[in-house]
Amino acid sequence: MDCLELVFLMLYTFLCQLALSSSLPHLCPEDQALALLQFKNMFTVNPNDSDYCYDISTGVDIQSYPRTLSWNNRTSCCSWDGVHCDETTGQVIELDLSCSQLQGKFHSNSSLFQLSNLKRLDLSFNNFTGSLISSRLGEFSSLTHLDLSHSSFTGLIPSEISHLSKLHVLRIGDLNELSLGPHNFELLLENLTQLRELNLNSVNISSTIPSNFSSHLAILTLYDTGLHGLLPERVFHLSDLEFLDLSYNPQLTVRFPTTKWNSSASLMKLYVHSVNIADRIPESFSHLTSLHELDMGYTNLSGPIPKPLWNLTNIESLDLDYNHLEGPIPQLPRFEKLKDLSLRNNNFDGGLEFLSFNRSWTQLEWLDFSSNSLTGPIPSNVSGLQNLEWLYLSSNNLNGSIPSWIFSLPSLIELDLRNNTFSGKIQEFKSKTLSVVSLQKNQLEGPIPNSLLNQSLFYLLLSHNNISGRISSSICNLKMLISLDLGSNNLEGTIPQCVGEMKENLWSLDLSNNSLSGTINTTFSIGNSFRAISLHGNKLTGKVPRSLINCKYLTLLDLGNNQLNDTFPNWLGYLSQLKILSLRSNKLHGPIKSSGNTNLFTRLQILDLSSNGFSGNLPESILGNLQAMKKIDESTRTPEYISDICYNYLTTITTKGQDYDSVRIVDSNMIINLSKNRFEGRIPSIIGDLVGLRTLNLSHNALEGHIPASFQNLSVLESLDLSSNKISGEIPQQLASLTFLEFLNLSHNHLVGCIPKGKQFDTFLNSSYQGNDGLRGFPLSIHCGGDDQLTTPAELDQQQEEEDSSMISWQGVLVGYGCGLVIGLSVIYIMWSTQYPAWFSRMDLKLERIITTRMKKHKKRY
Template identity: 70%
Template sequence: MGIGKLAFFLLCAFLCQLVFSSSLPHLCPNDQALALLQFKNTFTINLDASYSGYYPKTAKWNKSTDCCSWDGVKCDEMTGQVIQLDLSRSQLRGEFHSNSSLFKLSNLKRLDLSENDFSGSLISPKFGELSNLTHLDLSYSTFTGIIPAEISRLSKLHVLSIESDPYELRFKPHNFELLLKNLTRLRVLHLSSVNISSTIPLKFSSYLTNLGLSDTQIYGILPKGVFHLSNLESLDLSDNPQLTVRFPTTKWNSSASLTKLYLSGVNATGTIPESFGHLTSLHRLRIASCNLSGSIPKSLWNLTNIEVLDLGYNHLEGPISDFFRFGKIRSLSLRNNNFNGQLEFLSFNRWTQLGLLDCSVNSVTGPIPSNVSGMQNLYSLFLSSNLLNGTIPSWIFSLHSIGILDLSDNHLSGNIQEFYSESLYRVSLKQNQLQGPIPKSLLDLQGLQFLLLSRNNLSGQIASTICNLTKLLVLDLGSNNLEGTIPLCLGEMSGLWILDLSNNSLNRTINTTFSRGNQLIVIKFDGNKLEGKVPQSLINCTYLEVVDLGNNELSDTFPKWLGALPYLQILILRSNKFYGPIKDSRTDNLFAQIRVIDLSSNGFSGDLPARRFENFEAMKMIDESSGIREYVGNIYSYYYTNSLTVTTKGLDLELPRVLTTDMLIDLSRNRFEGHIPSIIGDLIGLRTLNLSDNRLEGIIPASLHQLSVLESLDLSSNKISGEIPQQLASLKSLEVLNLSHNHLVGCIPKGKQFDTFENSSYQGNDGLRGLPLSKDCGGNEGVPQATTPFGKDQEEEEGYSTMISWQAVLMGYGCGFVIGLSIIYIMLSTQYPTWFSRMDIKLEHKILMRMKRHKKRH
């Protein structure tokens, strides 16, 4: 047989064998099948994780079929050994054991266990024994703890992805550096939200195409070599504020291949360099919150392939119209910068792909262009907090694709037209000059979740069809000219969290019945013309944090039952017609979480409710250790801010947001009587205490000195007697003090904040002496005793006897004055010591001042 025939025969035999072998089923070795079944039986199927793309891949694994045919399993065609296992999104739940049977699959090359629920299991060091692995993905499967150093032994790895929820996973010191040193073949490295807490090593795998280290607490200066990795396609180092990034000023080695660059939230202070113009392959660029300043370099307009551009939260400036050059843009965010000019670039018919446009919080002026077309894919439009004026053009209302519309905080006028989009779920037009009725089409949008139209000039009534918005979470119609009654059905909207109808002209009684199981957190009906009683059904609003019914015409006794709401933190009933006593109770544990209670300008009477104060548990703490600013009732603070008008530091102030530390008690302008309870001194978190314009008597309790963070104390216009407790001088935070128009006596405390208060803090207290008053407070005289306070009627009735008593006093003063002058003459003539002279001069001055004050009063 010739060589050619032999070769032909062998080739045919090989091809026949290959065809024959490929037609046979792959026989999975028994040990491999057993290992897989044991692994499967370790977990349950998480039925709660039935999202799109998630399904239980192991559900149909069984002994009767070849394991190489199982879902997610791939075997070597020649040996039958399992070489790939893809169980991502397989709804697995349970503990991942350190000695799992999975580690018997020693020939594995690709292993993907991402997006399961391994219930806080540790990553086993035995992963390091799977030495043939080229791909390993353990991301978002609830692993916790330390990433074992043994992972660094997987020297064949091309892809390593161990992303997690923030800081559930971490490296030991130097292990991250060891990882990069050993894994020299890496092409993809994703460790987002893993706590690395170290600097980035100088050297990376030269094969690297994708590097994702966002939110890993890396710090220091980013090595320049990262920008010169010649194969780099995607770089994500965002949300590492302690990482300093210095952009190359010349062409980057990676400029030809780089398509995604995410550096938001790093320290890249300075301007955008001209070198960015070389990144012509770039599709996505995010450099928000980087402290960048200056204008946009002309070279940036060379990035004609840009689809996603985020320059938000910087200090960039220049005309916003220049951005018309990005014809392929799908998402453009310029939020929170200093861009100016007008939006005429929207008139160019080249925005067919644009899905998101965010120019909020800039200095954009003029009207929104009316001749805009071609935005059939626009889903999110943010133009809030600018200087826009004119009417809202009809093309915005005609967008069928629009889902989010935010034009708030501008100077827009005219009517709100009817909407055509059925995709709308968030509409914010608040703080403009819009007028007319609420459009009917808004009330028919079944998917609407956020409707914010406050601070406009809208008129008409609130139609009951608004209750058809079954998915509504935030309804803010405050500060308009709406009238009529509050729709009864609002209380039946079980999903509503925020209900703000404040500062309108709504009238009559609140007949709304709030159903059980509702989710309301904030109810603001203040600033209307509402009458009658507080609806008892509010007790069904279990999650309420804020109730503001102030500035109405409500007439009721104190609704103490509101105190049973377990999360209630703010209760405002000011400026109504509430009346009667507030009964004491220490046993019912009401108002335990209250932080702001304002009952001012009503007709409440009787003693101050001392035992109610004892229930104010939240006010008995000062919690500022965390340093995190927390707000009351702002569950959707990005969309809605819970503003509040309070009287503090002598002024009516509107707090745009209420901090959990803004603790206030205002019971002023009522008819309370009796003593100030000393128990108030236990409310050490108080910042404002206002008990002015009542009929309180007795003394100022010394326990108030325990209110170490108190900033405003107003006890004016009462009948309080006695001295100002010296202990109050220890109040370092006290900025405003008003004790005027009482019957206080004695010396004004000295030192610290008391040295800053003016006469107005003490006027109308004839028995007070010392700075800042002109009456001297000597140390040798006895302190006048507190006199029984008189009412105005009593003073008039006893005016005659008072006059007689003062005549006797004047006679005494006259005699004393003559004697005093005689003593002075003798002293001067006999050369008495000068210190004695000074003492007598002071005495003479006091006598004269008292005589002048008497003449002024009578």
């Protein structure tokens, strides 16, 4: 072999080895594989975590799965799911464990920090609850991509993050408690000069935005971060800016540039919901030719829709909710790409005629004009909305019939037309995709369309209309239904037995205020999901169905105003979640027996058994079990409502002497109404332990004995009605301490003595005490001893005039009464004026009362 052949052979061998080596997978260093396995073993895999994941950059939902399950020491770590290695060295340079269902504590001594060559680290959408973000992350000097969002980290974001000067992407936004220390936000922006994306959503920053930050920013999202002050105008002049979200920073002021923005050609998404916009929308908005999405809700915009917005011809989503915009809604024919238009909660008026002319809205999927002042009918000649999926026109002044084009929308998902005055029948729906139909509080009539009973509905809300006919058993085909509200209509017949078997999802059932009859033959099956059941105001007979015991999640049960004939269903107390129980206005009867179980009705907040035939003593054992009423919740200053999905009101509540219908139930409402029964015996002093009680009504019974002094403990009591009983004794003076008491009715009892003075008792009228002949004091005309010093001079003059007049009118009667009476009165006067001993004084008062009584009798006689 000559020299030339030898050279070719050696070259061929070298090239083959090179090709072979490049085709073989690189093995990652053993120490890095061990570090990854140790990191894996620090966490458990929980399929219930990371169940909601999405790609932050695109907003597209993605499926979570346990990436680390593929990791084992039999293969190279470079082949493991989520692990990427350098092609030359085999070093781990990327770790993507987003949406990996990891659960556990992330420690600062984690083996992860042995991967010193990392360039990308993504731990988003996992569950590291209670974990701090380690300052050691600052050691990854080569890191260009760091994503810790939506993984339940807590505490301060360490300042060492600002050491990562090569970062292009930083995402630490979360739904939990994360914050930046003083000046750390400024430090972060000053040092990370290469940033393309910064996401600190829901991080507590609580500072101004410094003017010195990366000029390469394309995505800046600082949603709900406590920012304040004036937004630097430089933000709008970032030439690469595509996405800006400053929403929910009400202390942040935004002043848009009046000249053309540098970002006007690149900006595609602008969210400034709930920020303070300083001036009117400038003409410079007209140059945002690339803008696809604009959210300016809750920004105090007023007047008509700003004209610069009309020129956003590429807009796909426009949200101007919760402003003060007014006038008619204009025709917007240029918005050919528009998919979402939301103008809810403004002051728009006029009609919807423009819908007939905007035939270019062929892409429209979402249309929301709710809570305005729109009037007139919906035009019937609307076309071009065949892609409409969500239509919201609730809480306006719209009338007429619902046009057929709405029922013919093939892709309709949600329809909300409640709180208008629509009339006519509900037509058959053509859509097969309906999930929500809300038509409450209109004047619709006719039967429930069959097409509604063959859908995948989540909500069917038709209450407060004139819908008639029977409830078809086909309604039980709605296997996905969460809330069924057919209350306040003209429905008749029986309740379908299968309703109680809709156990998969049904939380709320409202059939109240109809003409339903027969027994409640529904069997509520084991495993049902009912939270609220209202059958109030029908003609139902028979007993309270025992199968209700299977409704273990039940919060509200309202069977009032029917014709149920039963004893008290004490077994309902085993429903541990029950907060509201109304059995008022039925034919329930008999004594309420004690079970001896102290765990019954412990969470009850409203108990209404009024207008029945219950007898015997008040149910002291039940009253003693009401643990929820034995505390006052002072943790919240603003009213919160008891609410399960969409059922948050009781059909009828009696308080402060009035009946109220469809009342939203405040969570602090504590009400006991046992009125209009046949209860007898004494009022249990244990009621005084129910310190959270707001309304107590025991009227129209046969109760006797005294008003318990323990009532002084009911410090937040607003309404007390003990009228029409046989209660005797004095009104406890301690009740004057009840400073929240607005309504008091003690009339028609046998009370005696002085009415308490001061505070709320100075505001009650005679009607609170009438029918108690032994009561004295304000506001009654019979004064108590010691009242004189409180009488004004004007009142003294008036009293003197009344006494003089009374003396003149009674002279004839006194003369005819005889000499003996005159002498007796004279003797009494002498004793009084000469201050005889106390025993004689008491005798004097007794005699005065006898004389006064006789004078009254003579007055009636004459």
